[in-house]
Amino acid sequence: MVHWTAEEKQLIASVWSKVNVEECGAEALGRLLIVYPWTQRFFASFGNLSSPTAIIGNPKVRAHGRKVLTSFGEAVKNLDNIKATYSKLSELHCEKLHVDPENFRLLGDILIIVLASHFARDFTPACQFAWQKLVNVVAHALARKYH
Amino acid sequence: MLTADDKKLILHVWGKVGDHQEDFGAETLERMFTAYPQTKTYFPHFDLHHGSDQIRAHGKKVVNALGNAVKNVDNLSQALSELSNLHAYNLRVDPVNFKLLSQCFQVVLAVHLGSEYSPEIHSAMDKFLAAVASVLAEKYR
Numbered sequence: 389m390v391h392w393t394a395e396e397k398q399l400i401a402s403v404w405s406k407v408n409v410e411e412c413g414a415e416a417l418g419r420l421l422i423v424y425p426w427t428q429r430f431f432a433s434f435g436n437l438s439s440p441t442a443i444i445g446n447p448k449v450r451a452h453g454r455k456v457l458t459s460f461g462e463a464v465k466n467l468d469n470i471k472a473t474y475s476k477l478s479e480l481h482c483e484k485l486h487v488d489p490e491n492f493r494l495l496g497d498i499l500i501i502v503l504a505s506h507f508a509r510d511f512t513p514a515c516q517f518a519w520q521k522l523v524n525v526v527a528h529a530l531a532r533k534y535h
Numbered sequence: 536m537l538t539a540d541d542k543k544l545i546l547h548v549w550g551k552v553g554d555h556q557e558d559f560g561a562e563t564l565e566r567m568f569t570a571y572p573q574t575k576t577y578f579p580h581f582d583l584h585h586g587s588d589q590i591r592a593h594g595k596k597v598v599n600a601l602g603n604a605v606k607n608v609d610n611l612s613q614a615l616s617e618l619s620n621l622h623a624y625n626l627r628v629d630p631v632n633f634k635l636l637s638q639c640f641q642v643v644l645a646v647h648l649g650s651e652y653s654p655e656i657h658s659a660m661d662k663f664l665a666a667v668a669s670v671l672a673e674k675y676r
Contacts, residue, residue, distance in 0.1 A: 415654075418654060419654045419657060419658075422654045422655070422657070422658050423654070423657055423658040423661050440653075440654050440655050440658070443654075444654060497638055500638070500642060501638075501641055501642060501645045501652075501657065502645075504642045504645035504646045505645035505646070505648070505649050505650060505652050506649075507646075508646050508647070508649060509646060511642075511646060513565055513566045513569035513570065514569065516566055516569065516570045516639075516642060517569050517570045520570045520571070
């Protein structure tokens with residue numbers, strides 16, 4: 389089980405309470421597809437991904453980004469039980485979606501940068517530490533049921 | 536591979552870094568030591584407290600080197616040859632750490648540029664920093 393200090397929990401909750409899940413989710417997924425274009429391989433059915441502008445404006449990208457970040461919120465709500473929280477999703481990503489777990493790490497890093505750009509100085513080094521830890525734990529949990 | 540557009544965007548961002556080199560450098564290192572404590576193992580001889588002179592000086596050195604890379608983006612191997620030797624034979628920093636530094640530098644840019652750190656700029660910088668890291672690790676083996 390992951391150990392979270394009281395401070396880390398507070399930093400995570402405090403940032404999360406101010407996150408616009410729809411906007412942030414759309415931006416994070418959009419940036420993933422732009423910065424690491426090979427990740428587009430999972431989204432052939434999403435339509436126009438031909439340019440950064442197309443990607444950012446793509447309604448399927450926005451909707452899916454929102455879905456992904458909403459799911460991330462489950463981790464925030466269940467910090468002491470992230471492994472169990474993502475057990476089924478892990479199986480899904482392995483057996484049905486066939487997503488290389490490296491992609492979870494890439495998305496996690498992108499999310500950090502999105503948060504940094506939104507929260508500026510409020511996204512302190514301590515904040516960044518707590519959130520890098522969280523995205524790593526989530527990535528690990530999502531990879532856990534791979535076989 | 537860095538496209539002509541990427542290079543334009545990198546130069547544009549570097550214009551924004553402007554006089555903040557020392558500040559950005561120090562903040563990058565501080566964030567790296569905080570977010571990735573294992574990176575401190577390369578600096579046992581440093582005072583790593585917030586605001587330390589050594590961190591400021593080293594941060595300035597790092598960002599100046601990146602600035603030099605920006606100026607010589609068409610010839611990174613040659614421009615960074617000395618640094619490449621240094622990292623390969625002397626410092627021997629494990630290359631995974633270049634990615635950690637890159638992440639923290641980008642966080643600093645995002646913090647200071649906000650929405651101006653657009654997806655296109657983010658992409659170009661990530662590619663650029665990866666290219667620099669690749670050159671630095673070139674002579675490792």
